[in-house]
Amino acid sequence: MSLNPSPDETPGLRRRFIISSLIVAGIFFILALRLWYLQILGVDHYRALSERNRIRYVAIDAPRGTIFDRHGALLVDNRPAFTVSVLRQEIDDREQLFHSLEKLLEIDDEQFEERWQAGQGLPRYRPLPLLEDIGRQAMEKIQENSVDLPGILVEVKPFRSYPHGDMAAHLFGYLGEVDEEELRQTEFTSYRSGEMVGKTALERMFEERLRGTSGQKRIEVNVRGRELRQVTTRNPLPGQRLYLTIDIGLQKVAEEALGTNAGAVVALDVNSGEVLAFVSRPTFDPALFARGISGDEWRDLIDNPQHPMTNKVLRGQYPPGSTFKMVVALAALETGSVTPSTKFQCDGRIKLGSYEFRCWKKNGHGSVDLHKAIKESCDVWFYRAGLEAGIDRIASAAQRFGLGESTGFPFGGERSGLIPTREWKKKRFGTSWYDGETVNTSIGQGFVLTTPLQLATMTAALANGGTVWRPQIVQKTVNLEGETDWIFKPEKLMQTAWPAESLQAVQKGMEAVVNDVGGTAWRSRLKNVRFAGKTGTAQVVRRKSDEEEKLQKDDEIPYQYRDHALFVSYAPTDNPQIAVAVVVEHGGHGSSVAAPIASAIFEAYFPAVKSDAQQKIASGD
Amino acid sequence: MFDRRLITHFNWPYLLLILMISAIGIANLFSATSSWSTAVQPVYLKQLYWLGLGLLIVAMICVFDYRHLEYLSFPLYGCNLLLLILVLIIGRTSMGATRWISLAGISVQPSELMKIMIILALARYFSEKEHLRGFSLRELIIPGLMLGVPALLIMKQPDLGTALLVLCIGGTMALFAGVQRSAIAFLTLSGLASVCGGWFLLHDYQKQRILTFLNPERDPLGAGYHIIQSKIAVGSGGFSGLGFMKGTQSQLSFLPERHTDFAFSVFAEEWGLTGCLLLLALYCLIVVWGMHIALRANDRFGMYLAIGVSAMLFWHIVVNLGMVIGLLPVVGVPLPLFSYGGTSMVTTMIGVGVLINVGMRRFMF
Numbered sequence: 011m012s013l014n015p016s017p018d019e020t021p022g023l024r025r026r027f028i029i030s031s032l033i034v035a036g037i038f039f040i041l042a043l044r045l046w047y048l049q050i051l052g053v054d055h056y057r058a059l060s061e062r063n064r065i066r067y068v069a070i071d072a073p074r075g076t077i078f079d080r081h082g083a084l085l086v087d088n089r090p091a092f093t094v095s096v097l098r099q100e101i102d103d104r105e106q107l108f109h110s111l112e113k114l115l116e117i118d119d120e121q122f123e124e125r126w127q128a129g130q131g132l133p134r135y136r137p138l139p140l141l142e143d144i145g146r147q148a149m150e151k152i153q154e155n156s157v158d159l160p161g162i163l164v165e166v167k168p169f170r171s172y173p174h175g176d177m178a179a180h181l182f183g184y185l186g187e188v189d190e191e192e193l194r195q196t197e198f199t200s201y202r203s204g205e206m207v208g209k210t211a212l213e214r215m216f217e218e219r220l221r222g223t224s225g226q227k228r229i230e231v232n233v234r235g236r237e238l239r240q241v242t243t244r245n246p247l248p249g250q251r252l253y254l255t256i257d258i259g260l261q262k263v264a265e266e267a268l269g270t271n272a273g274a275v276v277a278l279d280v281n282s283g284e285v286l287a288f289v290s291r292p293t294f295d296p297a298l299f300a301r302g303i304s305g306d307e308w309r310d311l312i313d314n315p316q317h318p319m320t321n322k323v324l325r326g327q328y329p330p331g332s333t334f335k336m337v338v339a340l341a342a343l344e345t346g347s348v349t350p351s352t353k354f355q356c357d358g359r360i361k362l363g364s365y366e367f368r369c370w371k372k373n374g375h376g377s378v379d380l381h382k383a384i385k386e387s388c389d390v391w392f393y394r395a396g397l398e399a400g401i402d403r404i405a406s407a408a409q410r411f412g413l414g415e416s417t418g419f420p421f422g423g424e425r426s427g428l429i430p431t432r433e434w435k436k437k438r439f440g441t442s443w444y445d446g447e448t449v450n451t452s453i454g455q456g457f458v459l460t461t462p463l464q465l466a467t468m469t470a471a472l473a474n475g476g477t478v479w480r481p482q483i484v485q486k487t488v489n490l491e492g493e494t495d496w497i498f499k500p501e502k503l504m505q506t507a508w509p510a511e512s513l514q515a516v517q518k519g520m521e522a523v524v525n526d527v528g529g530t531a532w533r534s535r536l537k538n539v540r541f542a543g544k545t546g547t548a549q550v551v552r553r554k555s556d557e558e559e560k561l562q563k564d565d566e567i568p569y570q571y572r573d574h575a576l577f578v579s580y581a582p583t584d585n586p587q588i589a590v591a592v593v594v595e596h597g598g599h600g601s602s603v604a605a606p607i608a609s610a611i612f613e614a615y616f617p618a619v620k621s622d623a624q625q626k627i628a629s630g631d
Numbered sequence: 632m633f634d635r636r637l638i639t640h641f642n643w644p645y646l647l648l649i650l651m652i653s654a655i656g657i658a659n660l661f662s663a664t665s666s667w668s669t670a671v672q673p674v675y676l677k678q679l680y681w682l683g684l685g686l687l688i689v690a691m692i693c694v695f696d697y698r699h700l701e702y703l704s705f706p707l708y709g710c711n712l713l714l715l716i717l718v719l720i721i722g723r724t725s726m727g728a729t730r731w732i733s734l735a736g737i738s739v740q741p742s743e744l745m746k747i748m749i750i751l752a753l754a755r756y757f758s759e760k761e762h763l764r765g766f767s768l769r770e771l772i773i774p775g776l777m778l779g780v781p782a783l784l785i786m787k788q789p790d791l792g793t794a795l796l797v798l799c800i801g802g803t804m805a806l807f808a809g810v811q812r813s814a815i816a817f818l819t820l821s822g823l824a825s826v827c828g829g830w831f832l833l834h835d836y837q838k839q840r841i842l843t844f845l846n847p848e849r850d851p852l853g854a855g856y857h858i859i860q861s862k863i864a865v866g867s868g869g870f871s872g873l874g875f876m877k878g879t880q881s882q883l884s885f886l887p888e889r890h891t892d893f894a895f896s897v898f899a900e901e902w903g904l905t906g907c908l909l910l911l912a913l914y915c916l917i918v919v920w921g922m923h924i925a926l927r928a929n930d931r932f933g934m935y936l937a938i939g940v941s942a943m944l945f946w947h948i949v950v951n952l953g954m955v956i957g958l959l960p961v962v963g964v965p966l967p968l969f970s971y972g973g974t975s976m977v978t979t980m981i982g983v984g985v986l987i988n989v990g991m992r993r994f995m996f
Contacts, residue, residue, distance in 0.1 A: 024926065030807070034918050038911055038915040042907075044957075045904055045908070048957075049868050049869055049870065050869070050904060053869040056867040057866070060867040063880070064885065232666075232884050233884040
């Protein structure tokens with residue numbers, strides 16, 4: 011049964027079917043043609059695009075070279091640190107994300123938003139660090155909740171670690187992210203933004219050797235950026251190891267001896283210029299910088315009136331005070347008119363025109379020769395001797411001890427100190443030199459400025475007979491294969507053949523300072539080693555009048571007006587090995603504050619029994 | 632009622648063809664969703680259940696003579712039209728479109744059903760009205776309304792893809808019934824005019840899709856993302872493909888909608904041109920075979936039914952494939968037997984059932 015006739019009755023129907031079958035086949039042919047176009051002609055293009063979708067090349071930070079002391083004790087190390095980063099391309103609602111992160115880690119007021127904004131310029135697929143150096147527990151918490159934190163990942167990066175805390179921090183310096191300005195310089199072309207770079211001191215100076223070579227890994231990611239597979243295509247190569255001349259044991263003693271005082275201590279090997287201890291206090295915790303210092307922490311350091319960020323060994327410039335007297339003595343002896351046995355009468359003061367210059371001892375030292383003048387630090391003897399020598403001869407002697415010029419210490423920012431001359435004054439002030447200024451210079455006051463490092467090299471030269479060694483901090487660097495890549499050879503800056511009797515007279519005076527009754531550092535003498543030294547007390551403000559002195563006791567003087575306490579020394583006296591310079595800012599007197607610090611260093615450096623000390627010397631330490 | 636001839640005349644090869652494509656489709660879904668969480672029931676298994684249901688539908692349809700449908704076609708069409716109106720009033724809205732309606736606890740998509748009903752209704756209309764010189768414009772008014780009213784209602788939901796398909800199916804059937812050249816010319820011109828005018832009636836996202844189709848790179852992470860990723864997947868398949876379950880675009884989820892509209896891209900990436908041409912041949916075969924059934928149909932109603940179903944399959948295939956290989960804009964049209972989805976499976980299998988039904992009864996009077 012049918013409502014309508016059979017289709018065969020419609021004419022041309024078969025033709026219509028054939029045509030439409032052809033149309034269908036034709037359209038399918040077009041589809042096939044398009045597939046051929048995409049899959050055969052376009053295969054390389056599309057495979058490359060597909061690869062770009064799923065393959066990310068990520069740099070692996072190389073561990074920085076580690077730093078050791080002269081005996082191979084580890085001073086600066088690396089440790090794996092967990093950093094929480096965010097893949098910004100995956101985040102739709104960052105406020106919510108930050109909120110859940112804060113809730114999970116039970117922290118608040120973290121500057122997530124700030125860091126997000128700061129990272130706007132980086133590619134969106136590059137992980138942006140939000141929180142550095144979280145603990146293992148926090149890391150596990152995040153891993154457990156990773157499903158609820160899409161786009162958050164925990165990266166492991168090598169961070170600097172300091173087994174000895176803030177010890178010798180000024181020597182190591184600190185790291186920071188390479189900044190925009192650095193990135194524009196050619197020397198930093200191989201750096202990625204966000205990479206850590208040495209900013210100061212050793213980290214900066216040996217950046218090239220310490221940095222190592224970053225590796226690369228090829229990561230296959232899914233559409234959410236989650237890492238699925240990773241292939242390390244290039245392993246990171248750690249940087250070179252640095253072996254310092256520092257003796258960490260001695261460093262520790264020096265730091266502890268200086269304690270909470272502000273100041274600097276330098277210990278040098280007398281015969282090579284190797285730095286054995288290098289202390290600038292107060293100091294900073296370099297670990298703060300390893301993870302990125304916060305604004306508040308930085309402000310605290312910068313606003314501290316004791317300037318913990320200043321490397322006082324290199325950049326602290328102090329009047330040398332009485333520690334300058336050896337130089338003046340040698341300058342005076344060069345004239346020939348003054349000899350070690352030349353005596354001057356000290357009545358507590360000398361008059362020069364209408365000016366009066368006082369000795370520190372009001373009642374005077376009586377008849378004084380060179381030995382006594384150094385031992386008791388008689389100012390009057392040196393006023394006279396200085397006037398005999400004249401400023402230019404004093405300056406010349408000072409320069410031959412390396413003063414007034416930077417020692418060429420490998421760090422940037424070393425100050426040169428100041429040794430005044432007539433010429434200098436003319437140039438600087440346009441006025442001629444006055445004898446009164448020579449008098450002031452003779453006791454290391456007035457224009458004279460020295461850095462603690464200069465005082466140490468000067469003392470080493472006094473001890474070794476006149477050779478100024480360039481202070482050296484790095485013994486050698488060792489590459490990955492364990493081969494020494496670069497080695498330090500002692501470098502003479504200058505050598506002066508001082509007349510033996512002059513030098514000996516000065517050395518004997520320094521010996522008496524510590525070892526003879528009445529010497530200014532007699533209280534600091536040691537049983538295990540005989541050392542020589544010279545105290546110094548550098549005025550920060552003009553010398554007080556008698557009346558003022560009566561009114562104020564030392565501890566009533568405001569901190570910033572108190573004198574600097576200095577002490578320069580070497581040991582042992584018969585065969586000098588080590589020179590130590592101590593500056594305690596606003597510490598008071600060199601004899602009571604600075605000398606005990608040097609004494610503590612010598613006591614630690616030389617073993618209790620002398621024969622052991624000889625062995626130690628023989629073994630080259 | 633049951634007749635042994637039902638078994639002997641049943642078009643087994645055609646069913647086999649359908650099953651082959653379905654099997655490939657399910658294997659492809661297995662690959663496309665393998666990275667998914669195992670907590671929920673796997674998609675390929677669900678698709679297998681839908682296929683079972685689909686075969687049941689084919690069997691049920693084949694038991695009854697399709698000629699009974701002739702009487703029911705207009706009432707069924709009318710009911711569907713009512714449902715389309717109801718959807719607009721009480722339908723369930725999701726993702727900016729109102730397509731679903733709950734009937735006695737079952738969610739149905741009246742727009743999808745309309746693809747079948749328009750075939751039934753127009754088959755009846757064209758089988759009764761015959762114009763040897765072809766339909767003139769005036770004579771096309773009634774079938775035009777039968778087609779236009781549901782298409783407009785569907786477009787209102789809005790569901791541009793389905794509306795377009797309904798129009799294509801109806802248009803194809805009308806062309807088969809014969810249309811005068813002048814009417815074709817007029818319709819083409821007014822069609823072009825309304826496309827230009829209709830631009831202003833389109834939703835923003837629809838405009839976006841069209842603009843992005845013309846230049847996918849203008850929004851590579853937004854509207855252009857689908858088509859770019861799909862082309863990457865298809866193109867990187869190359870000649871022989873990356874291998875089953877080895878397509879990175881799909882396995883690493885770069886390809887969106889890879890179990891539904893873009894299922895073919897997964898297949899193209901993993902099987903390459905070789906696999907694609909084979910699949911294309913199979914699809915071409917079911918369309919041409921459907922037309923062959925139409926040609927050999929016992930009566931005009933059967934012929935138009937078969938033509939309508941073939942057209943439905945054809946347009947689905949062409950629009951979907953054209954979309955995933957970047958020849959046509961992205962309109963949400965599933966690939967029959969390949970894209971996951973119960974609705975598509977049921978619609979396709981009703982069509983297949985009707986086609987086989989028409990084919991097996993050409994000997995019966």
